[in-house]
Amino acid sequence: MPAARRVAVVGAGPAGLSAAQAALAAGARVTVIDAAEEPGGQYHRTVPAAYAPRRPGHLQHGWRAFEHRRRRVLAHPRCTWLPQTSVWALERPRPGQEGPPRLHLLCSGPADGAGRPRRTLDVDALVLAVGAHDRVLPFPGWELPGVCTAGAAQALAKGERVAVGQRVVVAGSGPFLLPVAASLLDAGSQVREVLEANTAATTARGWGRRPWELAAQAGKAAELAAHAAALARHRVPYRTGRAVVEARGDGRVEEVVTARLRADWSVLEGTRRTVAVDAVCVSHGFSPQLELPLAAGCALGERAEPGSDTAGTRASGPSGSRGAPDAFVRVDERQRTSVPGVFAAGEITGIAGAAAARAEGAVAGWSAATGGSAPRDPGTRRALRALRRSRDQGRAFAGRLARAHPIGAAWPGWLRPQTVVCRCEETDYGSLCAAFATEAGAAPRVAKLNTRAGLGPCQGRICGPTVAELRRRLAGDAPDRPAEGLPAADPHRRPLAQPIRLGELAAPSAPLTGPGHRPEEESSS
Amino acid sequence: MNGTRAVVLGAGIIGAACARELALAGLAVTVVDRGGPAAATTSHGEGNVLVSDKGPGPELALAQLSRELWPTVLAQVAERSAEGRRAVQAAEWDPKGGIVIATTGAGAHSLARFADSQRSAGVRAEPLAPEALREAEPYVTREHTAAVHYGEDAQVQPAGAATALLTDALAAGATLRGGEEVCSAVVRGGRLTGVRTTRGLLEADLFVNAAGPWSGALAARLGAPVGVEPRRGDVLVTTPQPPTVFHKVYDADYVGAVGSSEEESQTSAVVESTRAGSVLIGSSRRRVGFDDRLRPEVLSAVAAKALRLFPSLARVPVMRAYGGFRPYVADHLPVIGADPRLPGLWHASGHEGAGIGLSVGTGRLLLHLVLGQPPPVDAAAFRVDRPAVLRPRPYQQEEAP
Numbered sequence: 001m002p003a004a005r006r007v008a009v010v011g012a013g014p015a016g017l018s019a020a021q022a023a024l025a026a027g028a029r030v031t032v033i034d035a036a037e038e039p040g041g042q043y044h045r046t047v048p049a050a051y052a053p054r055r056p057g058h059l060q061h062g063w064r065a066f067e068h069r070r071r072r073v074l075a076h077p078r079c080t081w082l083p084q085t086s087v088w089a090l091e092r093p094r095p096g097q098e099g100p101p102r103l104h105l106l107c108s109g110p111a112d113g114a115g116r117p118r119r120t121l122d123v124d125a126l127v128l129a130v131g132a133h134d135r136v137l138p139f140p141g142w143e144l145p146g147v148c149t150a151g152a153a154q155a156l157a158k159g160e161r162v163a164v165g166q167r168v169v170v171a172g173s174g175p176f177l178l179p180v181a182a183s184l185l186d187a188g189s190q191v192r193e194v195l196e197a198n199t200a201a202t203t204a205r206g207w208g209r210r211p212w213e214l215a216a217q218a219g220k221a222a223e224l225a226a227h228a229a230a231l232a233r234h235r236v237p238y239r240t241g242r243a244v245v246e247a248r249g250d251g252r253v254e255e256v257v258t259a260r261l262r263a264d265w266s267v268l269e270g271t272r273r274t275v276a277v278d279a280v281c282v283s284h285g286f287s288p289q290l291e292l293p294l295a296a297g298c299a300l301g302e303r304a305e306p307g308s309d310t311a312g313t314r315a316s317g318p319s320g321s322r323g324a325p326d327a328f329v330r331v332d333e334r335q336r337t338s339v340p341g342v343f344a345a346g347e348i349t350g351i352a353g354a355a356a357a358r359a360e361g362a363v364a365g366w367s368a369a370t371g372g373s374a375p376r377d378p379g380t381r382r383a384l385r386a387l388r389r390s391r392d393q394g395r396a397f398a399g400r401l402a403r404a405h406p407i408g409a410a411w412p413g414w415l416r417p418q419t420v421v422c423r424c425e426e427t428d429y430g431s432l433c434a435a436f437a438t439e440a441g442a443a444p445r446v447a448k449l450n451t452r453a454g455l456g457p458c459q460g461r462i463c464g465p466t467v468a469e470l471r472r473r474l475a476g477d478a479p480d481r482p483a484e485g486l487p488a489a490d491p492h493r494r495p496l497a498q499p500i501r502l503g504e505l506a507a508p509s510a511p512l513t514g515p516g517h518r519p520e521e522e523s524s525s
Numbered sequence: 526m527n528g529t530r531a532v533v534l535g536a537g538i539i540g541a542a543c544a545r546e547l548a549l550a551g552l553a554v555t556v557v558d559r560g561g562p563a564a565a566t567t568s569h570g571e572g573n574v575l576v577s578d579k580g581p582g583p584e585l586a587l588a589q590l591s592r593e594l595w596p597t598v599l600a601q602v603a604e605r606s607a608e609g610r611r612a613v614q615a616a617e618w619d620p621k622g623g624i625v626i627a628t629t630g631a632g633a634h635s636l637a638r639f640a641d642s643q644r645s646a647g648v649r650a651e652p653l654a655p656e657a658l659r660e661a662e663p664y665v666t667r668e669h670t671a672a673v674h675y676g677e678d679a680q681v682q683p684a685g686a687a688t689a690l691l692t693d694a695l696a697a698g699a700t701l702r703g704g705e706e707v708c709s710a711v712v713r714g715g716r717l718t719g720v721r722t723t724r725g726l727l728e729a730d731l732f733v734n735a736a737g738p739w740s741g742a743l744a745a746r747l748g749a750p751v752g753v754e755p756r757r758g759d760v761l762v763t764t765p766q767p768p769t770v771f772h773k774v775y776d777a778d779y780v781g782a783v784g785s786s787e788e789e790s791q792t793s794a795v796v797e798s799t800r801a802g803s804v805l806i807g808s809s810r811r812r813v814g815f816d817d818r819l820r821p822e823v824l825s826a827v828a829a830k831a832l833r834l835f836p837s838l839a840r841v842p843v844m845r846a847y848g849g850f851r852p853y854v855a856d857h858l859p860v861i862g863a864d865p866r867l868p869g870l871w872h873a874s875g876h877e878g879a880g881i882g883l884s885v886g887t888g889r890l891l892l893h894l895v896l897g898q899p900p901p902v903d904a905a906a907f908r909v910d911r912p913a914v915l916r917p918r919p920y921q922q923e924e925a926p
């Protein structure tokens with residue numbers, strides 16, 4: 001009997017846990033890696049939570065299923081669970097050699113001065129399920145304390161019962177605004193209004209004439225209805241076609257300026273209103289965490305359309321603005337990426353919510369454990385078909401979602417020359433305009449070094465996509481093609497996926513050994 | 526030279542400096558790059574403007590010329606620009622000085638001898654007593670055996686410097702054509718009269734190969750191969766820190782690594798702060814072709830050497846790593862001059878890790894050679910027809926399949 005395949009799963013959210021479960025069921029030895037202390041942490045904080053039920057009963061139901069999976073996966077004798085472990089780098093095999101990259105880990109360890117121990121892990125297959133984070137567009141004053149991402153506000157409200165403010169405006173685009181507002185109400189905030197930037201016509205077109213059918217398939221309608229009901233109970237107005245276009249305050253946000261928007265998000269003059277607040281929560285969708293897929297060498301493309309055999313063929317991106325598609329990891333029917341031995345699942349392949357992520361994870365885990373070959377026994381084939389159906393439903397929902405809540409092309413009209421775009425380095429819009437208009441300095445990397453946008457501690461996680469988008473508009477066709485050997489400019493490229501202390505980096509690394517992954521006798525490969 | 530058409534192949538800092546000199550001298554200059562200007566090697570370097578790492582000889586003379594030119598050139602760029610000093614702000618010129626530190630007895634001995642020889646060539650190299658070193662660099666290791674202060678060493682932000690030089694060249698009448706790749710040569714009567722590019726034919730009186738690590742391949746495409754190969758270097762960047770490192774501080778091993786031809790990895794520590802407060806830590810040198818893979822163990826070796834110089838940086842987070850390919854020539858000298866095999870073709874390449882600093886001197890030297898004027902430094906050592914350039918030792922893939 002051949003030795004069991006070694007599979008590493010990075011990310012223990014819905015997609016990752018599901019991948020681990022499927023890989024274990026297929027006989028693999030599995031190592032599950034997550035930066036958090038507990039599995040599924042992100043599930044309760046960010047993207048999947050966007051569609052998760054808010055009411056305790058529903059939550060409890062989700063929690064039980066999750067608990068069940070978590071126990072089955074993490075307690076499995078062939079599973080090794082590495083909490084509080086970050087993948088700080090992926091090392092691709094030598095040119096000409098195929099296979100997944102070597103994982104470089106920073107493991108949790110005794111909190112002494114020496115820092116976290118560095119470990120390496122070699123596997124037969126790697127499943128990336130690292131999720132997404134909030135995307136927030138800049139507007140004048142968004143750097144003020146009191147302006148936060150909707151995801152951060154919800155994490156505080158749900159996780160710690162702390163309200164970000166007493167009088168709060170929730171603004172941006174997407175159904176995620178509803179559960180965020182609902183959790184703020186739960187935490188005792190007065191939600192002054194919820195503003196969806198897209199017009200009613202845009203959202204209606206996106207959701208179609210019978211949105212509940214699709215939503216019901218994906219199991220979302222009831223949840224969204226519950227949130228809407230909560231808003232109605234508290235008499236919180238939900239307005240479409242209106243956005244926060246400025247935040248003002250002395251040292252922290254004291255008021256916001258809202259304005260009505262056209263379909264392209266340009267401001268209708270004469271509709272500005274000032275609302276007194278002490279916090280504003282903003283979300284303009286989600287940005288996939290692509291540093292590890294890029295480090296592994298995975299090709300990116302646009303979101304996969306249900307039923308298509310290869311992703312990346314969709315004509316227009318969800319942003320709907322001038323050739324600026326949101327990039328996701330390209331996967332095929334078996335969740336294989338362009339790199340042999342590397343699989344991807346969940347929000348990095350398209351923002352589709354927890355249910356689709358779970359289905360994708362199961363397919364990815366199964367493929368990783370079996371090398372991606374077609375299953376022979378009919379039962380497995382049936383099961384995989386069902387999983388793919390569920391995944392496709394999730395993707396169909398995601399497609400609707402993207403069409404109903406696009407980012408309007410005219411949002412940069414909110415900006416002024418002195419509006420900060422990169423909050424870490426305080427780079428303003430005017431400097432970026434000047435840099436992208438400089439013929440000799442418009443290459444992405446050069447403009448980044450010259451303006452410092454994206455060079456700060458967050459390494460462009462917040463402003464990177466925004467700066468790339470502004471470059472597309474301002475520098476037009478200025479070439480950004482890389483030379484031979486150099487990677488393409490990408491706002492998500494971060495060869496160091498996580499910060500690592502100099503002392504940790506300087507210390508020698510050792511291969512990870514243990515029951516779940518690489519036993520000693522195999523170390524000769 | 527009015528009316529003479531020059532095409533500069535490569536819009537990195539060397540191409541920018543050459544284009545600027547040629548355009549200011551009245552030539553009709555076109556700069557061609559297959560990507561964006563300064564997007565490759567230039568924006569993946571540290572920005573060293575060093576005299577300290579060069580022993581007496583032609584390269585030191587070029588470094589001294591460049592060091593002298595830098596402040597003047599940047600002042601001229603600012604003067605000529607409507608933006609004034611803002612035009613050179615991103616270049617972050619900083620004449621901070623360098624300090625070289627030896628940590629072994631043998632290292633101290635050779636550092637002292639090296640500094641002696643440099644002084645005889647006019648370099649300001651002042652030995653630092655332990656207390657003077659502590660005053661200059663309070664956080665540096667106490668475990669050192671010798672230190673030398675080089676007041677002339679300086680630093681630029683390489684992409685900003687290249688942008689400033691190229692913008693000035695364009696203001697002087699040069700044209701930039703980005704996203705255009707050179708495919709082949711047009712030779713008439715034994716002379717290079719044109720290049721075919723992805724966008725058509727480009728004719729000129731002279732062509733300057735300033736394609737950095739790709740100039741070997743480009744020259745081969747034009748029918749006159751030169752031995753310029755990529756050598757990989759990696760740099761670490763920390764999160765912004767309170768002032769900790771005040772000069773360009775490096776270990777005396779660096780000079781050895783610069784001069785080495787070994788294919789395996791050479792690492793030595795070069796530690797300095799940037800204007801934004803990040804600490805930049807270099808560097809490694811590996812001949813691995815155009816292999817762009819991140820190699821954590823190489824970064825680890827760089828980190829370990831940096832900590833030997835600055836033990837207190839152990840808890841500082843590294844937030845970014847970047848690497849680039851430097852144009853390497855086996856005898857460690859740049860290639861600057863006309864190609865005797867193909868009239869019309871000139872080279873300005875092969876500066877390896879010193880190209881940022883040497884760029885302005887290279888541009889000035891090339892201009893003099895093109896004009897047939899006596900060069901400001903002896904250019905004989907940089908000539909094209911020397912063994913390392915014409916008969917390079919073939920590059921062996923480090924890890925044969």
